[in-house]
Amino acid sequence: MLKVLFTTVSRSLISLAGVVLTTISAVLFLSLFAIEEFGTGHHGAYTGIIAFIVIPSIFVLGLVLIPLGIALLRRADRKRLAKGEPAPLAPVIDFNIPRTRFIVAVVAVLSVVNVVIIATGTYKGVETMESTEFCGGACHSVMSPELTTYNRSPHSRVRCTQCHIGPGANWFVKSKLSGSWQLVSVALDLYPRPIPTPVENLRPARETCEQCHLPTRFVGDKLKVITRHAEDEANTAKKTVLMMKVGGVRESGARGVHWHVDPANTVKYRGDKKRLYVSEIELSLGDGGTRSFKNEAGPPTDGGVMVMNEEWRTMDCVDCHNRPTHVYQRPVDELDLALTTGMLDMSLPFIRREGLRVLKTPYASWDLAQAGIKKELGEFYAKNNPDLDAKKVELASDALFAIYKRNVFPTMNITWGTYPSFRDHFDDSGCFRCHVSDMKTPEGKKLSQKCDLCHVTLAEEEEDPEILQMLSGE
Numbered sequence: 001m002l003k004v005l006f007t008t009v010s011r012s013l014i015s016l017a018g019v020v021l022t023t024i025s026a027v028l029f030l031s032l033f034a035i036e037e038f039g040t041g042h043h044g045a046y047t048g049i050i051a052f053i054v055i056p057s058i059f060v061l062g063l064v065l066i067p068l069g070i071a072l073l074r075r076a077d078r079k080r081l082a083k084g085e086p087a088p089l090a091p092v093i094d095f096n097i098p099r100t101r102f103i104v105a106v107v108a109v110l111s112v113v114n115v116v117i118i119a120t121g122t123y124k125g126v127e128t129m130e131s132t133e134f135c136g137g138a139c140h141s142v143m144s145p146e147l148t149t150y151n152r153s154p155h156s157r158v159r160c161t162q163c164h165i166g167p168g169a170n171w172f173v174k175s176k177l178s179g180s181w182q183l184v185s186v187a188l189d190l191y192p193r194p195i196p197t198p199v200e201n202l203r204p205a206r207e208t209c210e211q212c213h214l215p216t217r218f219v220g221d222k223l224k225v226i227t228r229h230a231e232d233e234a235n236t237a238k239k240t241v242l243m244m245k246v247g248g249v250r251e252s253g254a255r256g257v258h259w260h261v262d263p264a265n266t267v268k269y270r271g272d273k274k275r276l277y278v279s280e281i282e283l284s285l286g287d288g289g290t291r292s293f294k295n296e297a298g299p300p301t302d303g304g305v306m307v308m309n310e311e312w313r314t315m316d317c318v319d320c321h322n323r324p325t326h327v328y329q330r331p332v333d334e335l336d337l338a339l340t341t342g343m344l345d346m347s348l349p350f351i352r353r354e355g356l357r358v359l360k361t362p363y364a365s366w367d368l369a370q371a372g373i374k375k376e377l378g379e380f381y382a383k384n385n386p387d388l389d390a391k392k393v394e395l396a397s398d399a400l401f402a403i404y405k406r407n408v409f410p411t412m413n414i415t416w417g418t419y420p421s422f423r424d425h426f427d428d429s430g431c432f433r434c435h436v437s438d439m440k441t442p443e444g445k446k447l448s449q450k451c452d453l454c455h456v457t458l459a460e461e462e463e464d465p466e467i468l469q470m471l472s473g474e
């Protein structure tokens with residue numbers, strides 16, 4: 001019987017190729033598995049992809065080819081038989097022959113080994129594809145902005161798939177389908193730069209974010225101290241103190257920021273595809289009431305043509321927290337933070353103003369940015385403060401370039417403002433997409449924009465706010 005099996009397999013080139021592929025990939029898989037599991041050190045995304053995705057795929061391909069080759073051969077044989085030509089004999093399995101029993105046992109054992117290899121391969125393959133290294137590291141230059149910003153964010157220990165896929169087999173399959181296309185588009189260099197946002201088919205945030213954050217748990221207020229720096233010679237620090245009304249429904253019955261995602265209410269809206277402009281809102285309240293608003297001001301005309309979206313969107317976490325982990329900062333936020341933390345030297349005259357100027361200058365690449373920032377800053381201080389220690393200026397250039405490098409990615413066409421955050425109302429975006437005076441009900445009632453609706457402003461840009469002295473007991 002072994003002989004017949006061998007002759008059948010060896011007569012079919014396809015089956016033979018299958019045997020070769022299966023054998024080689026099984027040996028490769030077992031050795032790579034041993035290296036990955038028992039070896040020292042971390043081998044990164046590529047070993048994982050090769051060991052647990054590429055090789056098992058080849059292995060399975062080989063396994064499929066063997067019976068395919070046999071089946072094709074059989075068909076050819078049957079045709080030949082029909083024409084009256086002699087065909088080779090089909091194998092006859094006779095369990096009375098000890099050798100047959102032995103062969104069947106060997107085949108059975110090998111099949112078990114195959115199943116183990118496939119199962120391990122699948123499990124490890126899924127694990128590899130779930131890993132941050134795979135999502136963020138494998139398509140290196142494409143995902144480098146996402147990975148850089150992610151690594152600095154509060155969610156740097158949350159796996160990419162926990163937000164982008166979430167629990168459940170349904171979304172897993174969906175994401176693997178779109179993921180396969182993404183791999184192809186990266187390989188063939190077909191992807192758009194920058195990667196477009198919003199992510200249209202992102203799973204509703206309620207099913208992903210709420211694995212960890214419970215919307216009903218948002219209560220009370222949160223004190224927020226924001227330190228800004230003036231564009232004067234001393235880069236004077238100024239503090240804004242806000243009491244953010246973080247809760248959903250507050251003790252007094254008044255509503256706070258997370259009211260929008262209280263499970264009792266639904267806020268739907270539509271506007272342009274990028275969600276920068278909101279034209280209409282529809283509200284269903286917990287008590288059964290409904291309300292609608294229309295934006296009487298048309299879409300803004302300064303930032304190019306806006307593409308309108310006919311579909312309604314149910315507001316969720318991501319309509320405000322659209323940057324929970326890929327946090328691109330504004331240059332002013334980065335500069336103020338760097339000055340406050342000492343990463344940027346406060347003693348350099350006008351560094352806040354000059355830093356902003358050199359950061360906002362467009363550069364075609366990181367190398368040109370590094371050289372440009374150094375040159376501009378060097379020239380400014382050489383002219384205005386010739387006595388200044390050159391080392392200080394050099395350190396400041398380095399700090400500014402570091403800021404540039406984690407927010408601007410010329411190879412992906414990402415510059416300042418490419419991915420705005422909706423969590424505030426800078427430049428009238430974010431909350432003020434809806435909370436504007438032109439947003440009215442049919443009866444003309446406005447959506448509130450009162451300055452104490454979302455936060456009580458306890459101090460605004462003060463050098464030494466009284467409220468902070470009081471809180472620190474001074």
Ligand code: HEC
Nearest residue numbers: 135136146155158159160163195197198199322324325326
């Ligand atoms: C805390 C949740 C979270 C995690 C973790 C996360 N993402 Fe995202 N990601 C988002 C949200 C939210 C958006 C933007 C949603 C929108 O505006 O449509 C996004 C957008 C993106 C985009 C589109 C470009 C952009 O910036 O808008 C890419 C690509 C992306 N993520 C890749 C990744 C990769 C790779 C990882 C892991 C290194 C990752 N994400 C981890 C939540 C997350």
Ligand code: HEC
Nearest residue numbers: 154155158162163205208209210211212213317318321324
């Ligand atoms: C796997 C758990 C997990 C998931 C999923 C998750 N988060 Fe978080 N999130 C955390 C943890 C933990 C922190 C606290 C991190 C810290 O304090 O350093 C946090 C902090 C935050 C903060 C406060 C920090 C900040 O940026 O101001 C916000 C806002 C937030 N998450 C929003 C989201 C949103 C929106 C999503 C869904 C797109 C999400 N999270 C998904 C675990 C998670």
Ligand code: HEC
Nearest residue numbers: 209213215222224244246257258260261316317320321423
């Ligand atoms: C209407 C806009 C909006 C929506 C919708 C929204 N948030 Fe927030 N969220 C905010 C604002 C504003 C803050 C306060 C930010 C700050 O710290 O100044 C905040 C704060 C948070 C914090 C930090 C709370 C703390 O006490 O530090 C977490 C966590 C958070 N949000 C998660 C979520 C999750 C999860 C959802 C969806 C269920 C969600 N948010 C929906 C606007 C929103």
Ligand code: HEC
Nearest residue numbers: 255256257269281283320422423424430431433434453454
């Ligand atoms: C997509 C539109 C939209 C966006 C964006 C939006 N809101 Fe709202 N918000 C509404 C609507 C609609 C109401 C309910 C108004 C009503 O009941 O008449 C509301 C109500 C509120 C309330 C309760 C007000 C009250 O009268 O009790 C607060 C607080 C609030 N929003 C804060 C925010 C904050 C903070 C942001 C930005 C981080 C924000 N909103 C972004 C649509 C929006």
Ligand code: HEC
Nearest residue numbers: 226228240423424425431435448449450451453454455460
């Ligand atoms: C719809 C809600 C909402 C309304 C209305 C609102 N704000 Fe805000 N405001 C916010 C949120 C959210 C932030 C961001 C807080 C943070 O930094 O996390 C903010 C931040 C600020 C800041 C700090 C800016 C900084 O330097 O970072 C100032 C100042 C401010 N608001 C002033 C005002 C004034 C003045 C008004 C009245 C015209 C107003 N706000 C109305 C939600 C609101």
